[in-house]
Amino acid sequence: MPELPEVEVFRQYMDNTSLDQTIQNVEVKNSLILEDTTPGRLRSWLMGKKFHLTHRYGKYLFAKASQDLCLVMHFGMTGHLRYLRQSEEAPDHTRLLFWFNNGNRLAYVCQRMLGRVGVVESVDQFIHKKHLGSDALNMNIEEFKELMRGRKGRAKSILMNQKIIAGIGNIYSDEILYQTGVHPETRISDLSEEAVEKLFENIVEVLSTAVNTKANFSELPPSYLIPHRYKGGKCPLCGEHLKSLKLSGRTVYFCPRRQQRI
DNA sequence: CTAGATGTTAAGGT
C-alpha cells in the first residue's frame, strides 16, 4: 500500500529496527528489482557499513549508510519491509535481505516486483533526476497555490502527478477529493481560491491522519472514504452509492452527491 | 478464464 503514509510508516519502522547494525551481507534474491546497480556493487558498498539515517521523499525511502552513498527504495504497489529476528523465516516474495551481524535481517518484500531498489549519491540529486515535485507533507499553502497556478488538468490527475506533488497515489487522492467535496474530473483552474486552499488543507489532514494511524485503514476516522472504496460501497457521510470511473487507467471512487461536477 | 489491484514509464495522440 505504498503511498506517502505507508512509506513514512516504513521509514519509522526502519528507524525502530534497522539502524546502527553492521551489515554482514546483502542477499539479492531477485535482481529485477535493482535499478542502476548490481548485486555485487550493492553488496560491496554495504558490507561492514550500517544504516544510520533514513529519509522519505514522496513515495521513496532513503537510507544513508556512508558519507557518499544512499540506498533508495520504492515499493511499487505491493512492497513493504520486514525486520526478521534470528530464527524467523523470510516471507514469500522477499527480494532482498540485509543481514546484520546480530543475526537479524531486514527483508525487502515485493510480491509484484514493481518496486525498485537502487543506490544514489544524494537525495537531492535523485529528486532532481526523477523530476519529483514538492513532497506532499512538506509544502506550504503558498507553494501549493503556485504549483496549481495556470494548470488546466483534472484535480485527480494533478494530485497524483509525482512531478507536481510527490507522495499521493490513487487511494489517497480519492480520499483527499472526497474530503474536499471535489469531483475527480474537476479542472483545477475551475476551483475557487477557497477550494484550492481547502484542497491543500485536506492533503495535509488526510496524509497526516493516515501516518498517525500507521496507515491502518481500519483505524481511519469514520468519515473517511477509504474503507468504503469498493464496488457497491456507500458514502459514509450520506449513504449514497459510491460511483467509480476510469481516469488515466486508474479506478476512481467518489460520492456523486458530495462531489459534484462543476 | 479474465479482469483488476495501492506504481512508474514509454509511447503515441490532441
Added chain:
DNA sequence: CACCTTAACATCTA
C-alpha cells in the same frame, strides 16, 4: 509545452 490515454512490467486473487 501541457495534457490525456494506453500498454507494459510480474503476480495474485475475486
